[in-house]
Amino acid sequence: MTPVDDRNLALELARVTEAAAIASARSMGQGDPTYSDQMAVSAMRAAFDAMHINGTVVIGEGERDEAPMLYIGEEVGCRAPHDPKMDIALDPLEGTNLCAYGRPGALALIAMAPQGCFLNAPDIYMKKIAAGPVARGAIDLDASPAENLHRLAELKGVRVEELTAMILDRPRHEEVIAAIRKTGARIRLIEDGDVDAAIATCRPDSGIDIMFGIGGAPEGVLAAAAMQCLGGEIQGRLMFYKDEERQRARRIMGDRDIEALLTMHDLAHGEIVFAATGVTNGSILKGVRFFAGGCETHSLVMRSKSGTVRTIEAMHDFERKPAYTLEG
Ligand code: VTB
Ligand code: MG
Ligand code: MG
The missing domain is CATH 3.30.540.10 (Fructose-1,6-Bisphosphatase, subunit A, domain 1)
Known part of the structure; x- marks a missing residue:
């Protein structure tokens, strides 16, 4: 092209x-x-x-x-x-x-x-973390919310209490939300739309600094595509609640390790x-x-x-x- x-x-x-x-x-x-x-x-x-x-x-x-x-x-x-x-x-x-x-x-x-x-992601859930350009290489899906928030606050030159995290309002997020609250960071709970949330972390005027939580895997690929353009970072991992989901993932993802941490590059890369x-x-x-x-x-x-x-x-x-x- x-x-x-x-x-x-x-x-x-x-x-x-x-x-x-x-x-x-x-x-x-x-x-x-x-x-x-x-x-x-x-x-x-x-x-x-x-x-x-x-x-x-x-x-x-x-x-x-x-x-x-x-x-x-x-x-x-x-x-x-x-x-x-x-x-x-x-x-x-x-x-x-x-x-x-x-x-x-x-x-x-x-x-x-x-x-x-693009990753051939099955239509199942994905655990995600996303933040804007300053957080490239600094966020880690496997670290605690507190660790991620403290790292981000330092990079942004603000107090943790001045960060805003966006997260889907779901019972499955009870623990993460409690962990974020404990740090003193602000939270915006949303009913749906975690692609909007991921993109928002990259836009200085959005007031959103970081996104946590479990949403759709296809939405994870779309968010990664957007963030490759915007310069932020997202990581994901597929979440399996049923055996059938594992089988479906294996079928469409070929040789890939379906349990592995998915980097932004794994989710979406190229031009x-x-x-x-x-x-x-x-x-x-x-x-x-x-x-x-x-x-x-x-x-x-x-x-x-x-x-x-x-x-x-x-x-x-x-x-x-x-x-x-x-x-x-
Ligand atoms: C997720 C999220 C989407 O639906 O797919 C969510 O990524 C589904 O989660 O942004 P639930 O099954 O808990 O509703 C959206 O919020 C909207 O498509
Ligand atoms: Mg959707
Ligand atoms: Mg749709």
Whole structure:
């Protein structure tokens, strides 16, 4: 892929996340997560058709027999003979409940890289830790929350009490939360959306310093792709609660040690392009805002090679873009 292609593709990718965000944002607050997800998936699927890539979904909506669109292994894009072969990790609506109940942090997400750059992660849980650029090489999934927080405070030149950790509000996190509280660090508990949380650790204006906890493994790959562009660090380890999950991991991960600590490089590497569009207001991006005849979207577009991080505020005109309307 030439550098020019790569750069253009990054912008094209934002058009695809915008389409998914606009479609799902219309369902905000309807209380129907499945419907919100369907809106995002079908809009994203349709928008891919215009992209000049030979894409293969590697992190997607599920196995072929359980997901009608954007399933793992599905080929997307124009797929002309000269179009670049790309692997795609996506989550058309990360935080379906957030969108369905109008809560902050829902995103439409896509990462793209040359073949073989994303971990084929099964759709199970992953324990994760993530922090921004100053923490590169300094956080450790196997160390205690206290140790990680003290290291980070030192690197940031602040007191531990001045750090903010973001973590999914789940009973499974009771112990970690107690350990963080003991250090005096501040906590923001979230209902869903740990990709948003991981990205937030890399954005100085988010007020979030570190993310802990167990969330989805596919979301771990997406977060790693984003963090390769942003310069932060994430580590993960697959969590197995059932034997069937181990078997599934072995099947899709081949020779890899399924219990091993997964570095950011293991999760995602190579020349990654990443795009995210806010569906509901979040810690990094504003959500979709509708007005007469159109809407406004906020997206993040970035490439790991250049490290350029663009925020794109776009105005969409429904008259000239009927695909974005309820009728289209
Ligand atoms: C995780 C997290 C996501 O759902 O997958 C979580 O990574 C699932 O955890 O951001 P539960 O089964 O406890 O809900 C999200 O929060 C939303 O997709
Ligand atoms: Mg999803
Ligand atoms: Mg998700």
